[in-house]
Amino acid sequence: MPLPPLRPRSFGSLAALLCACVAPELAPYREERPAMGTTFAITVYAPDADTAEAALAAAFARIDELDGRLSDYDSQSELSRLSDHPVDTAIPVSDDLWEVLVVAALIAEQSEGAFDITVGPLSRLWRRARRQGRAPSPERLTHARRATGAQLLSLEPRERTVRLRATGMRLDLGGIAKGFALDEALDVLTERGLPQALVDGGGDVALGEPPPGREAWLVAVEATGESSEPRPRLALARAAVAPSGDRYRRALVAGRRSSHILDPRTGLGLPAAISATVVAPSGVLADALASALCVLGPERGLALVDSLSGVEARVTTGEGARLRTTESIGFAALVLSSRSTPKNTHGPPTARDE
Template identity: 45%
Template sequence: MSVGLLAMLLVVGTSPAVEDQGAGNLERFEFRETHMGSEFKLLIYCTDRELASSAARSAFARIAFLDATLSDYKPDSELMRLSDQAGGPAVPVSPELFEVLARARSLSERTDGAFEPTINPVVKLWRRARRNRELPRPSQLKEALERVGWRDLVLNAEAQTVRLARPGMRLDVGGIAKGYASDAALEVLREAGISRALVAGAGDIVASEPPPGRSGWIVGIASLDAEEGATRFLSLRCQAVSTSGDTERFVEIDGVRYSHIVDPRTGLGLTDRSSVTVVAPDGTTSDSLATAISVLGPETGLELAEQTEGVEALIVTVGDGQNRYRVDQTSGFEALLARPLEQEEPVTSLGPPES
């Protein structure tokens, strides 16, 4: 989604010390590069600066490769080359593109199209709407929606081919790509022998084992009020967390605030202000579910989260009158919250989430 969101994720620090055998004299290293239109940040604990730097370069190279594969902004990306062949025969694709499309299509089926990897024709209209502060014309939306539909995204796992069955279809995997790239970068670090690391790309964070002597990585979830800062803190270990919302990317037209997140079922930007935070075993899952739950809304969205193994979710919605915010969460979300003492570490901002 990966797209500006409502809640900002912050790496706050690490939870209180616990007994940690074999950690050695690990040092903390931090690296940053811009990819996929966002800053990616790597936090690495290891004993060797050269190893940390080499592993970071490899991790960023992996993210850059996935950007060139999955971007809908780059006309020569593999995703866009595939889109150019919509309506034609099945096309062989890379393992990475096939996996992302397979995961996206599976979630589309589970959500009856609330998550939609073929939404690009509609998203393009809304990008123009934000620039011009002008709503898409109904005729434009109707024509764009006629080229959207996950059922016409035909995958053949054995041949590893993809066919866009409907002419004019265009792909957009912005709601899953950054989480997938963060997972891939963390795997590169693991293969380099680094077991304690965190990868953060905008509103998606993927973490392996925590820093030495600590029980978890502490991640702060900022309030819907951008000036309020983090109001809830999570303690994560070998988990991922993503947020979805419209804190920074929205457009107000005729007094109505439209999110950059589009409901594929209507073609309209969401107008209910909410922040969705999803914790999952991996970033691909947390990123895509955060987007899907934003579209589905609290009741159906929480039901989806409860039905997904290893997933917990928090939804904060702007209320009316005296109830400034409505808070909904899954049954196990509370257990992920950090204790007050854990929240006293200094905060490092990761920038606005973009899923």
């Protein structure tokens, strides 16, 4: 199955490539800033501090710009204002929002509805339920589900307009926007002639060219067993890694453990603990597919992954003695030997250049 078409990504100017042989020695520069409800950390290799500072500022400015367009928490964002239009109105959207919506629609189709950005009404309903500690009534669930479904979102490519075809629809890009921001920030750095970079957005990671003198970045991912178990490390470059799951984020609602991940097809949280780690050519794909895999489960989710070029994944289900991990066909080839893996505790993916 072909991957969704994406806007062509730049890989640095010809001048930067021609000058590489005489470029000054590069050093790593790192900066963290809050964005998109989490912390973004960017590492870039640059010839000097001034160059790095300007590039980092531009990359973070791009992330902030996207947050202002794609957030469903900001009532003034482009995404939020989309829902304020009358039903079935042709609404022009920015290039950024259009690209995210196109990729989201393709993943929704390929995942048979396991990934669906129209879950906004359900997301809001369950956020309120977690705050109040009380499950939503069947009537409220039914009402929210009537405004949910990928078939209710129409994309019109010729005019680049969007139509919402049901009253009360709201889009939620929480499972894809961060991955898109990673890609765009990495593009900003590459366009400035600094392709050896890494962008980490709350655990989702986009990787550019490897650090000087290295063949790859090393990305530590979640261990599959006890907390004392070494965290596997993946050797990657020009790729992205995204984790998703609820093994450590299950709130109590009406005395029952409730997943923060919703199954768009039922309107309910996932019934069992699950987590997924996806490696893909871009952050936007890794982010969306990680969410889809948690809903699909290991068998159907990994069948989808194995049908996609350049995508690998691992899915872990259960807890304690019932913990079970399943991997896509090529995932094991990305993992370094356990003998070279240091012991680390659970947590989001981290990247190193050693």
